[in-house]
Structures are given as structure tokens and as C-alpha cells.
Amino acid sequence: MGLDCLGDSILTQSDEQAGLGPRRLAWQAVTETLKRRVPLDDVMEELLRADKLSPRDEALARAIAIVTFRRLGTLGHALRERLNKPPKDERLMHLLAVGAAQILFLDVPDHAAVDSAVEIAQSDPKLHHAGGFINAVLRRVAREREQILAQDDPWLDTPTWLEERWIAQYGEPLATRIAQAHRSLASVDLTVKGDPQAWAERLGGVLLPTGSIRLKERTAIRELPGFEAGEWWVQDAAAALPARLLQAKAGERVVDLCAAPGGKTAQLAAAGAEVLAVDRSAKRLQRLEENLARLHLTADTRAIDAEKLTAGPFDAVLLDAPCSATGTIRRHPDVAWTKSEEDIRKLAGLQSRLLDKAAALLKPGGRLVYCTCSLEAEEGERQAEGFLARHPDFTRNPVAPDEIGGLTECLTPAGDLRTLPSQLALSEHDRSGLDGFFVARFVHKGS
Numbered sequence: 001m002g003l004d005c006l007g008d009s010i011l012t013q014s015d016e017q018a019g020l021g022p023r024r025l026a027w028q029a030v031t032e033t034l035k036r037r038v039p040l041d042d043v044m045e046e047l048l049r050a051d052k053l054s055p056r057d058e059a060l061a062r063a064i065a066i067v068t069f070r071r072l073g074t075l076g077h078a079l080r081e082r083l084n085k086p087p088k089d090e091r092l093m094h095l096l097a098v099g100a101a102q103i104l105f106l107d108v109p110d111h112a113a114v115d116s117a118v119e120i121a122q123s124d125p126k127l128h129h130a131g132g133f134i135n136a137v138l139r140r141v142a143r144e145r146e147q148i149l150a151q152d153d154p155w156l157d158t159p160t161w162l163e164e165r166w167i168a169q170y171g172e173p174l175a176t177r178i179a180q181a182h183r184s185l186a187s188v189d190l191t192v193k194g195d196p197q198a199w200a201e202r203l204g205g206v207l208l209p210t211g212s213i214r215l216k217e218r219t220a221i222r223e224l225p226g227f228e229a230g231e232w233w234v235q236d237a238a239a240a241l242p243a244r245l246l247q248a249k250a251g252e253r254v255v256d257l258c259a260a261p262g263g264k265t266a267q268l269a270a271a272g273a274e275v276l277a278v279d280r281s282a283k284r285l286q287r288l289e290e291n292l293a294r295l296h297l298t299a300d301t302r303a304i305d306a307e308k309l310t311a312g313p314f315d316a317v318l319l320d321a322p323c324s325a326t327g328t329i330r331r332h333p334d335v336a337w338t339k340s341e342e343d344i345r346k347l348a349g350l351q352s353r354l355l356d357k358a359a360a361l362l363k364p365g366g367r368l369v370y371c372t373c374s375l376e377a378e379e380g381e382r383q384a385e386g387f388l389a390r391h392p393d394f395t396r397n398p399v400a401p402d403e404i405g406g407l408t409e410c411l412t413p414a415g416d417l418r419t420l421p422s423q424l425a426l427s428e429h430d431r432s433g434l435d436g437f438f439v440a441r442f443v444h445k446g447s
């Protein structure tokens with residue numbers, strides 16, 4: 001199971017050797033992601049296939065693109081304030097944003113950020129005239145760094161439609177803490193097959209109350225003890241809760257309906273269940289198979305739209321449904337700028353259909369866990385209410401505090417789990433937080 005990115009803080013040394021390649025790629029990635037409204041990770045993968053970079057340059061390109069998205073609102077605001085007439089060419093605005101992101105938020109020399117942006121423009125047929133303009137704007141950003149950074153409104157980096165939604169759903173104080181949390185890097189958490197206390201000590205991590213291990217240092221994951229041997233995998237502490245709440249037992253037949261890349265399938269298989277892992281994407285399912293192979297775990301796999309699955313009946317179903325992923329903005333800040341209300345509306349329809357399908361796959365008395373990594377009520381609380389209204393033969397099985405390490409602030413009055421990026425505050429601010437998840441657990445009333 002890979003680690004997507006080691007984060008914005010990767011640049012601890014002079015960047016001068018890194019050169020133009022990674023910066024051009026970061027600019028292209030930002031531009032393409034915003035134009036096509038697809039995940040930054042997918043665009044990076046495509047670009048890196050065409051334009052191979054060294055691991056160090058790849059890490060630099062990722063760090064630049066991620067911090068550009070994390071602070072896109074602040075960057076746009078600072079640039080617009082310093083431009084009499086913002087250029088109409090979006091690629092030029094993005095090149096300025098990528099340059100300004102390095103100056104303001106990464107540990108690179110200002111001249112490396114400015115000169116590379118000028119050179120990238122000069123070698124581009126449509127931007128070659130803009131070198132002098134870019135030089136002047138970015139030098140001004142560098143000169144006025146303190147003034148720009150003093151504007152510390154966390155809502156600047158959240159699109160207005162999300163700000164309005166979160167304030168309506170969570171109230172202003174909590175919504176503001178969520179927006180603030182999105183400015184920090186997410187921590188790196190691991191799920192271990194067994195003996196979490198011993199692994200926490202061996203890996204120099206902290207054992208969280210929920211049973212996950214939070215690493216203290218950002219480090220090359222593959223080089224840590226236990227990676228090769230398949231003793232653990234990377235999984236946010238909140239993402240580890242849904243499969244645990246399903247309470248799969250040895251020998252039970254369990255289906256994981258939207259399974260790839262397999263973090264939750266691995267938990268179910270590690271518990272000894274006979275797992276069928278289903279995913280619509282054959283490519284993502286292949287990654288799941290590779291991940292399970294490293295972990296010496298097994299599951300049957302089926303590349304099919306879960307709505308068309310004929311199998312079962314099962315003792316338990318896990319439905320980690322496709323969603324807007326607004327709960328993962330700390331890890332994937334591009335989500336805030338690529339998703340829309342329309343996406344949420346369409347996904348909510350798909351989630352309801354998948355829930356109905358999940359119910360149909362269960363044995364009488366069977367268990368169902370539904371989850372999404374979304375902060376939006378339509379993909380969480382409303383889905384749980386809708387499901388119970390459509391299926392009077394199911395009842396909610398409320399989550400108890402001791403099943404989630406006593407994190408009572410993560411329980412809703414109805415007994416569902418709602419985790420937020422602003423929760424699990426630890427003494428070290430930069431190691432606090434959880435992915436935003438919604439989890440509801442249902443049980444069939446039996447025949």
C-alpha cells in the first residue's frame with residue numbers, strides 16, 4: 001500500500017539541483033487537474049508516465065502541486081491584489097500560483113522559484129512573452145511575504161460553496177476548525193496485523209486510542225521495519241474504524257463492495273473472514289491484489305459494478321461507497337477545487353442504490369457497515385436515515401464509545417460515527433487530526 005506523498009515539508013535542502021523538470025510538471029499537473037476536474041494523483045501519474053523524473057524530483061513536483069492546491073485561495077488572493085489586471089490566460093495564472101506557492105510555503109530559495117517560472121514561460125509557445133511580467137510579480141510576492149502571510153483567514157483556502165455547506169452543517173466555530181485543519185498536513189497512520197504496542201515502539205510511533213499507530217517522523221515508508229514482511233499498511237486512523245466496526249469473525253463470508261485499493265479488505269482478511277473484494281475498476285483491483293500479496297493476506301476478487309453483483313448471501317457487507325471525498329482534503333487538497341454540488345448530488349444517488357444492493361446481499365440477521373470519507377450530510381447522515389426508512393427490516397446498531405477508543409466526540413446522537421479533520425487533538429499540533437468519515441452500522445432483523 002503506497003504512501004501518496006510525504007508532504008509539503010519534504011524540501012529541507014536547497015532546491016537548486018532540482019531544476020525545471022519537477023516545477024514544469026507541477027504546473028502542468030495543477031493546470032490539467034483544474035481543467036479536467038479529475039484527481040491530482042491521476043494527473044500526476046499520467047504526466048510522470050510521459051516524463052520520467054528521479055524519485056527526488058518527483059517528490060518535489062508533488063510537494064509543489066499539493067501545497068499549491070492546499071493554499072490555492074490564499075495564492076489567488078495575494079496575486080490578484082498585486083495585479084492591476086489579472087491575466088485572462090489561466091495557464092499563466094497557474095504558473096504564477098505555482099511560483100508563489102514555493103516562495104510562500106516551501107523551503108526553497110526565492111530565486112529558484114522565480115527563475116524557473118520565467119524559464120518555463122520562455123520555453124512555452126503561448127507564454128514566451130510573459131517572462132518579464134512573471135519575474136516582476138513573483139519578486140513582489142517574495143518582497144511582501146510577511147504581509148501576505150499575516151492575512152490568516154482560514155476560509156481563504158476553502159471555496160465558498162463548501163464554506164457555506166460546512167457552516168450550515170456544523171455551525172461556524174466547528175466549521176472554522178475544519179477549515180483550519182485543512183491547512184495542515186495529514187499525519188501518517190498505520191494499521192498493524194497484531195501487537196500494536198510493540199510495533200508503535202519499534203517504529204517510533206504513537207499508539208492512538210483507536211488502535212492505529214501514528215508515525216512521529218515523515219520518512220520513507222518502504223524502508224521502515226515490517227514493510228517488506230507485510231506486518232502493517234498505511235491507513236488513516238479514521239479509515240481503519242469502519243472495517244473494525246463490522247466485527248468480522250474467522251470463517252464468516254464477508255463482501256467488501258467498493259474495495260480497492262484494499263485497506264479495509266486487508267483488515268477483514270486479517271480478522272480471518274472469507275472476503276470477496278469487489279470493485280468496478282480492474283486497475284484499482286490489481287493494486288488491491290498487489291497490496292494483499294505483500295501483506296500475505298487473501299481475498300477473492302471480482303472486477304464488476306457492485307450493482308450488478310450476483311453472489312452471497314453474506315454474513316456481513318462493508319460498503320465504503322464512492323463519494324466526494326471532502327473528508328480527505330488534508331491529504332488531497334485538490335478535492336476542494338475539483339468537486340461540485342452536482343457531484344455530491346449524483347454520488348448520493350449512487351450511494352443509495354449501492355446501500356439497497358448491500359441489503360439484498362445479506363443473510364437474514366446479517367450485518368452492514370456503510371461509510372464514506374465525506375463531510376457532507378447527503379453522503380452520510382441523510383443516507384443512514386434514508387436507508388432505514390426504505391428498509392424497515394433493518395435496524396441501526398449504534399457504535400459504542402469503547403469500540404472507538406473512547407472518542408465520544410466522534411459519535412452522533414443517533415449512534416453513527418462522524419469523524420472530522422479537527423478531531424483527535426494531540427499535544428503535537430502537526431500530528432493531530434483524523435480523516436473526515438461517516439460510518440453507520442445496521443443489522444438485519446432476521447427472518
Ligand SMILES: C[S@@+](CC[C@H](N)C(=O)[O-])C[C@H]1O[C@@H](n2cnc3c(N)ncnc32)[C@H](O)[C@@H]1O
Pocket residue numbers: 257258259260261262263264265278279280281284304305306307320321322323
Ligand atoms: C472510497 S474508494 C474505496 C477504498 C477502499 N475501500 C479502501 O479502503 O482501500 C471507492 C471505490 O469504489 C469503487 N467504485 C465506484 N463505483 C463502484 C461501483 N458501482 N461498483 C463497485 N465499485 C465501485 C471505485 O473504483 C473505488 O475504488
